[in-house]
Every structure is written in structure tokens, then in C-alpha cells.
Amino acid sequence: MKIRKIRAFVASARVWLAAVCLATAAASSPAFAAAGNIGSSKLATGTEQLIKDVTSWLLVVAPLVTVVAVIYYFIRKTVSDEIDHKKWNSRISTAILCCIGVVAASLIINLIVGYYK
Numbered sequence: 200m201k202i203r204k205i206r207a208f209v210a211s212a213r214v215w216l217a218a219v220c221l222a223t224a225a226a227s228s229p230a231f232a233a234a235g236n237i238g239s240s241k242l243a244t245g246t247e248q249l250i251k252d253v254t255s256w257l258l259v260v261a262p263l264v265t266v267v268a269v270i271y272y273f274i275r276k277t278v279s280d281e282i283d284h285k286k287w288n289s290r291i292s293t294a295i296l297c298c299i300g301v302v303a304a305s306l307i308i309n310l311i312v313g314y315y316k
Contacts, residue, residue, distance in 0.1 A: 250312050257305040265298035
């Protein structure tokens, strides 16, 4: 059961990563067509700065939210009965995997944006 969830998460992460890569490629193509005007416009530089700020914000907020969620799940696990322990372990694992996914996606997006300088 746990392996199925991990496989489903990896599959959805692949689809999400492919969508981000395609969106980045599609958004950057017109910038190469008119390199002088679009690349130096306020819209392009502002969007680039916005993406950098959001990804750096995610690198700080995602682990903090994960820690709070895991602490909450541990508290709920300690007061639950034996049947619910498995459910709370699953939620703890999911929270940690999601944090890793958010941080990895943020780093990848930050890396992609860094190449356009």
C-alpha cells in the first residue's frame, strides 16, 4: 500500500515537473524572438524577480509548515488507538514527502530562472 502511494506521488511529480518545464520553455520562446525588447522589459524582469522571491519564500515556509504538521500528527498519534497508528504514520510520511517535493520543485524552478540571466 505504501509503495503504491510513493509510486503515485512520483508519477504525479513527474507530470508536474514536465508541465513546469513545458511552461518555462513556452514562456521563454518569445523572449528569444525579440531579445532586445521583451527580455529587458519591466514585465520580464519583474516576473523573474517574483519567481525568485516566491521560490526562496517556499524554501523557508515549506519546512516550517511540515514541522508543525508532523508535530500535530505525532500528538494525534499518541492519543489515538492502535488501529489509527498506521493512519497517522501514513500522514507523517506524506507530509515529509510533500515537503521534499516542494523544496525540490522550488530549487529546480530557481535553477531554471537562474539560467536566463
